Each structure stands twice: as C-alpha cells, then as structure tokens.
Amino acid sequence: MGLLSQIGRALSTSAAMTWGILWALILGFSLSAIVRAVVRRQDIARLLGDDSPRTLGTATLLGAASSSCSYAAVALARSLFRKGASFTAAMAFEIASTNLVIELGIIIWLLLSWQFTLAEFVGGIIMIIIITVLFRLFLKPRLVAEAQAQADKGLAGSMEGHAAMDMSVGGEGTIWHRLVSPAGFTSVSRVFVMEWAAVLRDIVAGLLIAGAIAAWVPTMFWERFFFEGHGMWTAVWGPIIGPVVAILSFVCSVGNVPLAAVLWNGGISFGGVMSFIYADLLILPILNIYRKYYGRKMMLFILATFYSAMVLTGYVIEIVFGALGLVPTERAATVVAASISWNYTSVLNIVFLALAAVLVWRFFRTGGMAMLRKMGGGPPEPQVEGASGHAHAADGGQTEQGRRP
Secondary structure, eight states: OEEEEEEHHHHHHHHHHHHHHHHHHHHHHHHHHHHHHHHOOOTTHHHEEEEEEEEHHHHHHHHHOOOOHHHHHHHHHHHHHTTTTTTHHHHHHHHHHHHOOOHHHHHHHHHHHHHHHHHHHHHHHHHHHHHHHHHHHOOOOHHHHHHHHHHHOOOOOOHHEEEEEEOOOOSSSSSHHHHHHHHHHHHHHHHHHHHHOOOOOOOHHHHHHHHHHHHSOOOOHHHHHHTTTTTHHHHHHHHHHHHHHHHHHHOOGGGHHHHHHHHHHHHHOHHHHHHHHHHHSSSSSHHHHHHHHOOOOHHHHHHHHHHHHHHHHHHHHHHHHTTTTTSSSSSOOOOSSOOSSSSHHHHHHHHHHHHHHHHHHHHHHTHHHHHHSSOHHHHHOOOOOTTTSSSSTTTTTTOOOOOOO
C-alpha cells in the first residue's frame, strides 16, 4: 500500500469519526454553555478558602458547572489560588471542570458506551477524594507557600485570557428569565464559541491521531502492549500505562476520547481507559505550565500525586465495575464508520450545525471577535475584596502582560 493511500485511509477514518460525533459535540457544548451562562465566577474563590469536605464538594460542583478546556481549567485554578482559594480546593475545581462535564460524558457514551460515561463521573469523584487524602498526607505548608509566591509572579501559561473571562449573564431575576433574555442569548453564544475555540485544536489533533493509529497500527501491537487476554496482569498494567500514553500523546480535553476508543479496541483494560482519559491534566505542555505557575517542586508534586490518584482510581473502577458486571464484554468502540450516509446521524448533524450557526452569528454580532483576540492574554491581577474590578472580566478582562521566564 502506497504512502498516499495510507494517508488517505487515515484521513478517511478521522473524517468518519468526526461525522459520527459532530452532533454530540455541538449538543454537549451547547448544554455546557447554558449552564455556564448562569453560573457566576466572581464569588467562587471566596467559597473555596479551605479544604474541608464541604468546601471540596462545592469546588467539585462549581468545577463541573464551569466546564473548561484543560488549559483554561489550569489557568483558572491558578487564578482562584491567587485570589484566596486553598490549593487543594483549586485542584479539585480544576479536575472537575475537565472530567465531570456534560460534553465529555456525551462523547464517551457515543464512542465507547454508557458504562464508560458512568465510570468517568464516578471515577472523577473518587480521584478528587484520593488527591485530597494524598495532599493532606504529603503536601507541606512550606511547599504551598513557595507555590503561592511563584503564582503571584503572574507568569503566562496558556489560555489566560479565556480563563479570566466571566461570560455569565448578570442582572436580577430568576435563572430562567436571565437565560431567555437577549443578554442570556448573548452569554450562551459567547461561552459556546469560546469553548470551541479553546478546544478545537485538541479535538482535531485527537481525531487525526486516533484515525492514524486505527488505520496504521495493527491491533496485534496493542494487544501485546496492553497484555490483552492475560487476566489480572491486563487489569494491573492498564491503569499504570494508560496515563503514560496520555502524557506522551499531547492531546487533552475532549480530544483524547477518540484515542481512548482506539486503545479500548486494542486491548487496554476498562480501568486503563479511565486512567488514560483522566491524564489530560498531565500532558507535557500542561506540566510545563504547572512549572511556570507553581515552581518545579510543586509541578513534580502534582505529577506524582495526580498520577498516583489516576492509577488508584483506575483500579477502583476496574474492581467495582467488574464486581457489578458493568465492564463491557465486547471491544466494539465506535472508531470507524463504514461510510458517511443518510441516516439519523446525518439528520442530527444538520440540525445541530444549524444551531451552531445561530450561536456563531450571535457571537460575532455582539462583539465576539474582540473576545477571540483576548483569548491568550496574560493572567489578571487578583482582585481585592470590594474593589471595583469584576466588570472587566465579563468583556474579556484587562490582563497584565505575561512575563515568560
């Protein structure tokens, strides 16, 4: 088979996968935009001042409601930490905002199965609990103080401007009245488009990588690599190697789900798939951002504790879901569609593409281009309680110029 033929096969596989999940992506981001339009960020840091169970529960709920791409979630967690949130609560918020979100659950259900979606949400909560325990056991006040000093330097990471934007709709009235108002329509359109702009690179990369691997890498390679068919050893190895593959893939957010589907078909364990998906917060570019934000020592601490929590969560999911009979018996993840044809998927894609077009139109009619220009930006100065500074977060924020080391 010639080189051009192989490239064509990989691109065809990626295109078929894209067409199969397009409507679900638009639906997920639309629902997420609706939630974020009515959740105001300005008081979040005040609610996350300690690491009590109640505060961590609040951080988890607010993180799930503040769905973000991985880069924006990391930047927002640093912003909350600088504004007074405890480091543990900021990390719980970060994990929830990337793993306990609507759009991710829908795509996992569509490409893998509902069991994986259930495991994603259950495992996300388990991982936050494990990390909380690890932080209480090993995180020293001196390391937190060093991380605080480093964070206050305001070094630029990625998606700083996007993380600083509070696009929720203001004003008085019930949630419903605020949501159906013209300002609510604008807010939903802004969240929708900005989230797409933030994650589009990773979604495209994930689909291209998944298509290439599905087309070029023999199934036998993955079966040997993941010890497929070796019983307990398969279950033990999967959660250990899953995050390592994720770290080296450079793909985060929703973009790593297509690759997870390929790995599941290739023989990785159920728990290994979940550990792989959770590791979007440990890919190499994000580890470098942790270094800039918190210093090298804290970056290594995050790497060690997050990785350990992901492995342990994978084991818990493997054991619990296996005991309940919820681990799928067939490796039939949707990776390659036979062809793009006129069916329910095509109808749903057309309907949701029309919805997306309306939201994009509203976005650009209401000054959206200026927001896109501010996506990178630099980290904003932390607001002082009572200062008149909340308004500039809503229009994209006036951020300081990030200083690179």
